[in-house]
Structures are given as structure tokens and as C-alpha cells.
Amino acid sequence: MQFKFNSSEPIYRQIADQIEESIVTGGFIEDKQIPSTTEISKEFHINPATVLKGMNIVVGEGFLEKRRGLGMFVVKGAREKILKSKRDNFFANYVIHLISEAKNLNISEDELIALIKRGFSK
Amino acid sequence: MSVLEVKHISKSFGTSNVLSDINLTFEANKIYGLLGRNSAGKSTLLNIITNRIFADSGEVTIDSENVAENDSKLGQMFLMSEVNTYPAGSTLSFIIKQTEQLYGGFNHQLANRLVNEFELDLSQKFGKLSTGYNSIFKLVLALCVPVKFVIFDEPVLGLDANHREIFYTELLQSYSDTPRTIILSTHLIEEITQIISDVIVIDHGNILLDQTVEDVLSKTHAVAGPSSDVNQYTNGLNVIGSETMGNLKTNYVFGDLDDRILPDTVQLSKFDLQKLFIFLTTGAPVKGGNKGEN
Amino acid sequence: MKIRQVTKMLLTKDIKTLIYTYLYTFAILMVLPFLINLLTGTLKYFSFTSILKNMPFGTVFSIYLIVISSISYESFKMFIQNGISRRTFFIGKLSTLMILILIGDFINLLFGYLIQIPLVGYERFNLFMGSYAGFFHNVFASVLFNYLMSGLLLICLVTFVMAFGSAMSLLSKRLQRLMVIGIPIIGIILIFIATSLWHSMAYKGTWMLNLFKLVVGFNAGNQLNPFPLISFLLVFSIVFAAIARFFFSKKQLKRE
The missing domain is CATH 3.40.50.300 (P-loop containing nucleotide triphosphate hydrolases)
Structure with missing residues (x-):
């Protein structure tokens, strides 16, 4: 996990994103417990309430579940769901920016497609 | 409690x-x-x-x-x-x-x-x-x-x-x-x-x-771009500090931005609590002027 | 209640100091001369009883009380750091001094009755024995009132010093130093004026002399009555305890 403390994204939102990211990369494994609020709070010196707020977002999205007396666990199938939502948001999150930057640099549609192909062939 | x-x-x-x-x-x-x-x-x-x-x-x-x-x-x-x-x-x-x-x-x-x-x-x-x-x-x-x-x-x-x-x-x-x-x-x-x-x-x-820190940080806005565009955009907002480098200027706004339209040339980002603190407590009344360089 | 903890804490510290004070007194006045006489081979001039007779336990205890009742700022700092109010600190300090007086007064009398009277035949070992003992015909009453009057005298001393010390501790360090130098000088001048006034008035039967006679319990017979003095001491201690309480309530952490 890493956080950008002066990003425009509030810290609790970053915590939610980082937890999801960790689930995708396999840092947090499905059906297994993730670190507690206190552990994350201590590790990154973030107020526990902020950490909890971030975690609760992920719980609300259905990727984490609270098991009473045990802690937070990654829901089965969460990784696939996160991947899907990331794919769904790929256009909005990346493609739009890519194209707007390309336009700023006077890169044509064909040139951009060529560059993307080059990237894939590497 | x-x-x-x-x-x-x-x-x-x-x-x-x-x-x-x-x-x-x-x-x-x-x-x-x-x-x-x-x-x-x-x-x-x-x-x-x-x-x-x-x-x-x-x-x-x-x-x-x-x-x-x-x-x-x-x-x-x-x-x-x-x-x-x-x-x-x-x-x-x-x-x-x-x-x-x-x-x-x-x-x-x-x-x-x-x-x-x-x-x-x-x-x-x-x-x-x-x-x-x-x-x-x-x-x-x-x-x-x-x-x-x-x-x-x-x-x-x-x-x-x-x-x-x-x-x-x-x-x-x-x-x-x-x-x-x-x-x-x-x-x-x-x-x-x-x-x-x-x-x-x-x-x-x-x-x-x-x-709350969350509220405070959500109200910090660093507005950067060409001097005249930045000044025009932040006109009437609570500008608490600014920095100039050549023709580029950053105005630091503390408060909510209204619905005004952001010009393409101007970029918005956040700034941190320490910077906010410095601007708020530097003493002299803060105008849109150039005071970040000292 | 926190008064108990505060008293216990102050008492533990002060009793330790008291024991050391007694030990040092004994060592300096008794052991040291003995060793010197022993080393110089003049042991025959060493008189155990004459030293014992003049052992100033009473004076030493009074000086000890003056010292510990005048110092309060260091303890105040420590107690306010630990969430103890000025009121609790004052009550704890006063209780500590009372308990110390109960002990010290007892030791003083024990020394007087058991050592100074039987061993060295020194009967007038304190104010009471010097002036008031003859008022009582019952030995137990005499001892009891001796304990009471000597204790009250010490309580007066302690409340007076506490009032004075706590007032002083409110001042800045510089003013304190000025006062330490200034007050004895003013005191000496006042005593000088008072004694010269006294001499000029002493035989004229002024109200001051009458008041003095009343307080010390002078009556037509030749035996002084202790009860007026005891009442006076009681009122004196209460007044000065109240003054000390007032100044304690004004204590603040100083800017360092």
C-alpha cells in the first residue's frame, strides 16, 4: 500500500482504492483476513477512524465482509468483481485522458493506434 | 463519553x-x-x-x-x-x-x-x-x-x-x-x-x-496556470497565498469553488495542511500578490 | 480521596528528612566531639551528660519545620502535573506538618522528661516547664498540657511560615531574593524600635503591656495561667492557616 498525502483524493478514498488494488494484485487473498484497522493505522500513521471509513467503503461495495469477533475478510469472488469494475471504468479513467493528452500533442488517431499497437507488441 | x-x-x-x-x-x-x-x-x-x-x-x-x-x-x-x-x-x-x-x-x-x-x-x-x-x-x-x-x-x-x-x-x-x-x-x-x-x-x-481535517483539506485548491487566467479564475475567491514563476502563477484558495468554468489552461489540485497553516499564519494580510517567494 | 495519597507522599518524604536531621544533629554534636577527644587523647574532658543536657533537639526540630513548611512550589508543580488541586495539596501539606509535630513534639518531651530531668536535672527544658508547669498539681495534666502547648507553639510556627512562604513563592525569583535580604533588615529595625518603645512604656501600664499580661496569663498570684496563652496560640494558628490557604489557592505554574 502507498498513499499520496497531498493528492486531491481524500485519504479514506485512497485507502479503499489501495485495499481493492491489493485484492487484485493478490496482496490480500480471497476468504482470508486482511490487516486490522489498527495495523494499517499504525503502519501508515493514519487516524484509525479514517482507515475504518475507507474499509467501510469496500465493505459497502461488497468486496470485504466483517466476521464478528474475527475481523475483515476478502469476499469470495471479490477479485473478479473488482477487475470487472476496473475494466468498466477503464474508458473513463484512462482512455479519455490518453486521448485528450494526444490531442494536446497533435497526435492523430492513426498515430495513437500505432503507438498502442507498439506498446502491446513489446 | x-x-x-x-x-x-x-x-x-x-x-x-x-x-x-x-x-x-x-x-x-x-x-x-x-x-x-x-x-x-x-x-x-x-x-x-x-x-x-x-x-x-x-x-x-x-x-x-x-x-x-x-x-x-x-x-x-x-x-x-x-x-x-x-x-x-x-x-x-x-x-x-x-x-x-x-x-x-x-x-x-x-x-x-x-x-x-x-x-x-x-x-x-x-x-x-x-x-x-x-x-x-x-x-x-x-x-x-x-x-x-x-x-x-x-x-x-x-x-x-x-x-x-x-x-x-x-x-x-x-x-x-x-x-x-x-x-x-x-x-x-x-x-x-x-x-x-x-x-x-x-x-x-x-x-x-x-x-475536521477532511473538511479543511477538501477546501484547499491550488489554481495554477498563466498569470492572467489564474487571476481571472480566482477573482472573488478566498485566495490566501500565491507563488509566481515567470508567467506561471499558482493561487492558493481556501474555501469552496463555485460553479465558474475552469479554463483549459488552468489546473486544479490540492495543497496540504502545512502549506495552509503557513499561509494562514504568516501575519500580513494576504492579497493576491506575490508573496510566496520570500 | 486524594488527600490521603498526597499526605502519605509528603509524609514519607519529610519523615525521611527528619530522621536524617536527627541523625546528623546527633553525629555532629555527640559523635564528632567524642571522636576528636578520642583522637587527641583528651577523652577525660568529654562529658556525655553535659552534651546531652544541651542537645538542641527542640531547636533542631523547629528549624526543620521552618524549612519544610516554607518550601511548597516544587511540590505544587509535581501535584498539579498529576491532577491534584491546590486545595488538596494544602490540606495534605497541613496534615503532614500536624503529624510531624505530633511526632516531633513527642520526641522533644520524651527527651525532656526522660533524659534532661532525671539524668542531668534540667527541669526548665521548655517554655511550659519554665513558666506554666507549676499551675498544675496533677503530673498527668501537666504532661498533657505541656504536650498541647508545645505542639501549639510549633503549629503557630508552621502556619506562620507556610503563610509567609506561600506568599513569597507567588513572587518572581528576583523579588524573592530582594525579600530574603530586605525582610531580615526590616525585621531587625522593627525589633529595635519595638524594644525601645517597650522600655519606654513597660512601666507605664499601657494597653500593650496589659494585653501582653493577658495573653501570657499573668495574674495577681505568682503562677502564670496557661489557658489564655493556649487560646491565643489556637487563634493565631487558625488565622495564619487561613492566610496560608489563601496564598496556596493563588499558586500558578511559573513561566521558565
Whole structure:
């Protein structure tokens, strides 16, 4: 996990994103417990309430579940769901920016497609 | 769930007004950051809260009961401060014993862990401690007494980076184990920005800011771009500082942006609490002018 | 209640000091001359009883009381750090001094009755024995009132010093130093004026002399009555305890 403390994204939102990211990369494994609020709070010196707020977002999205007396666990199938939502948001999150930057640099549609192909062939 | 309230506190030393009609509420189990420049009135305020000195007017209450000359209320607070209140000739373990007797409890388990982590020697005399270990010893006391309000005035004075790291980690661990209200008064703003949930900025004896960190940060906007575009965009907004480099300008806005249209040439981002603090407390009234360069 | 903890804490510290004070007194006045005489081979001039007779336990205890009752700021700092109010600190301090007086007064009398009277035949070992003992015909009443009057005298001393000391501790360090130098000088001048006034008035039966006679219990017979003095001492201690309490309530942490 890493956080950008002066990003425009509030810290609790970053915590939610980082937890999801960790689930995708396999840092947090499905059906297994993730670190507690206190552990994350201590590790990154973030107020526990902020950490909890971030975690609760992920719980609300259905990727984490609270098991009473045990802690937070990654829901089965969460990784696939996160991947899907990331794919769904790929256009909005990346493609739009890519194209707007390309336009700023006077890169044509064909040139951009060529560059993307080059990237894939590497 | 106890609430500590500061009501209409004013204080002057001789002719200089140190605090003017201060009103604050410290809620249960939150971590507050109390920020202010040197001699802004922070220590005076904390000394008044803990009844070490008297205010000229106003009162401090815990759960609506005045704390002045009130053992049970005073016993719910611990102020760790720069001033040395312990006898120089006493050993650290003796001071711990006395503290335990007077507060009616002490978390020895935590104390032992902290003593090990900080490599503190309890057989030393209090007066013989270095600045760093003087702070460390008081931190240990503050974290281990059974109080509802733990107040730190310059907690990391003289601590090296490693020891500061241990302090923040242990503070959060202890807070998670035993939730209570914590007030951190420090100059190292960047180190505590994420730890505190609420921030209070005091300047020349007045409260400039008393809000949650989340709200405060959501109102910070750095507006960067060509000088004229930036000025036009921020016209009428609360610009608290700016920086210029050639024809490029950044205006720092504190407050909500309205629905005005952002020109393509202008970029928006956030800025951090430390920067906000500097702009708010730099003294001279802030105009849109060029003052970031000095 | 925190008064108990505070008293216990102060008492533990002060009793330790008291024991050391007695030990040092004994060592300096008894052991040291003995050793010197022993080393110089003049042991025949060493008189155990004459030294014992002049052993100033009473004076030493009074000086000890003056010292510990005048110092309060260091303890105040420590107690306010630990959430103890000025009121509790004052009551704890006063209780500590009372308990110390109960002990010290007892030791003084024990020394007087058991050592000074039987061993060295010194009967007038304190104010009461010098002036009031003859008032009582019952030995137990005499001893009891001796204990009471000597104790009250010490309580007067302690409350007076506490009032004075706590008032002083409110001043800045510089003013304190000025006072330490100034007050004895003013005191000496006042005593000088008072004695010269006294001499000029002493035989004229002025109200001051009458008041003095009343307080010390002078009556037509040649035996002084202790009860007026006891009442006076009682009122004196209460007044000065109240003054000390007032100044204690004004204590604040100083800016260092």
C-alpha cells in the first residue's frame, strides 16, 4: 500500500482504492483476513477512524465482509468483481485522458493506434 | 463519553493579550491537532485547561463541571509539557510510582514495552536526562496514565526520526486499545496531518480554524496556470497565498469553488495542511500578490 | 480521596528528612566531639551528660519545620502535573506538618522528661516547664498540657511560615531574593524600635503591656495561667492557616 498525502483524493478514498488494488494484485487473498484497522493505522500513521471509513467503503461495495469477533475478510469472488469494475471504468479513467493528452500533442488517431499497437507488441 | 469545553477563555500577561475569548470543544475519543506558531498562545491555553495557571476570564469544563480546583476532573487530564514539573533528583521509576499513586493507575505493560523500545533507563535521575529522553520519559507517562484527555505539548521535542516513528506508532496503538481524547500540539504538521481527525489553528490568541481535517483539506485548491487566467479564475475567491514563476502563477484558495468554468489552461489540485497553516499564519494580510517567494 | 495519597507522599518524604536531621544533629554534636577527644587523647574532658543536657533537639526540630513548611512550589508543580488541586495539596501539606509535630513534639518531651530531668536535672527544658508547669498539681495534666502547648507553639510556627512562604513563592525569583535580604533588615529595625518603645512604656501600664499580661496569663498570684496563652496560640494558628490557604489557592505554574 502507498498513499499520496497531498493528492486531491481524500485519504479514506485512497485507502479503499489501495485495499481493492491489493485484492487484485493478490496482496490480500480471497476468504482470508486482511490487516486490522489498527495495523494499517499504525503502519501508515493514519487516524484509525479514517482507515475504518475507507474499509467501510469496500465493505459497502461488497468486496470485504466483517466476521464478528474475527475481523475483515476478502469476499469470495471479490477479485473478479473488482477487475470487472476496473475494466468498466477503464474508458473513463484512462482512455479519455490518453486521448485528450494526444490531442494536446497533435497526435492523430492513426498515430495513437500505432503507438498502442507498439506498446502491446513489446 | 466525556467532553472537554473551553468557554470564553481570555488571558493577558501584563499588557499583551495572549488569548482572546477562546471557545473550543474537545469531544470524546478524537485526536485533535492544536497548531500555532511560537508564542501563539498554545501552551498558555493548555496550561489554563489543566488549571496550572488561571485565566483572566472564562472557564474550562469536563462534562459541564468546572475543572478548576476539582481533583476528580483534573485527574481525568494529563498534560505532557516542556516545563519540568518533576523533581530533578528523583529517579524515573520513583516518578512512575508517584504518578501511579496520584492517578490511581498506570499501564505497566505498555510502560515496559515503551521503555524497551525507546531504550530508556528507569534508574536514571530525572534531572540528568537529555532533551530527547526528557521528552521520551514524559511521553511514557502520558500514554500510561488512566485519563480521558491526554494532552501533548511539543511531544517530539528533541526526538530523532526513529523515536518519532515509535511514538506515532505507539500513540495509535494505545489509542486503538484504549480510545480517549488526544490533543497534539506540535510544529511538525506534516507528521501528524493524517493522525489527527480535527485541526485547531491558533494565531495571536485567536482561533483561526477549528474543523475536521477532511473538511479543511477538501477546501484547499491550488489554481495554477498563466498569470492572467489564474487571476481571472480566482477573482472573488478566498485566495490566501500565491507563488509566481515567470508567467506561471499558482493561487492558493481556501474555501469552496463555485460553479465558474475552469479554463483549459488552468489546473486544479490540492495543497496540504502545512502549506495552509503557513499561509494562514504568516501575519500580513494576504492579497493576491506575490508573496510566496520570500 | 486524594488527600490521603498526597499526605502519605509528603509524609514519607519529610519523615525521611527528619530522621536524617536527627541523625546528623546527633553525629555532629555527640559523635564528632567524642571522636576528636578520642583522637587527641583528651577523652577525660568529654562529658556525655553535659552534651546531652544541651542537645538542641527542640531547636533542631523547629528549624526543620521552618524549612519544610516554607518550601511548597516544587511540590505544587509535581501535584498539579498529576491532577491534584491546590486545595488538596494544602490540606495534605497541613496534615503532614500536624503529624510531624505530633511526632516531633513527642520526641522533644520524651527527651525532656526522660533524659534532661532525671539524668542531668534540667527541669526548665521548655517554655511550659519554665513558666506554666507549676499551675498544675496533677503530673498527668501537666504532661498533657505541656504536650498541647508545645505542639501549639510549633503549629503557630508552621502556619506562620507556610503563610509567609506561600506568599513569597507567588513572587518572581528576583523579588524573592530582594525579600530574603530586605525582610531580615526590616525585621531587625522593627525589633529595635519595638524594644525601645517597650522600655519606654513597660512601666507605664499601657494597653500593650496589659494585653501582653493577658495573653501570657499573668495574674495577681505568682503562677502564670496557661489557658489564655493556649487560646491565643489556637487563634493565631487558625488565622495564619487561613492566610496560608489563601496564598496556596493563588499558586500558578511559573513561566521558565
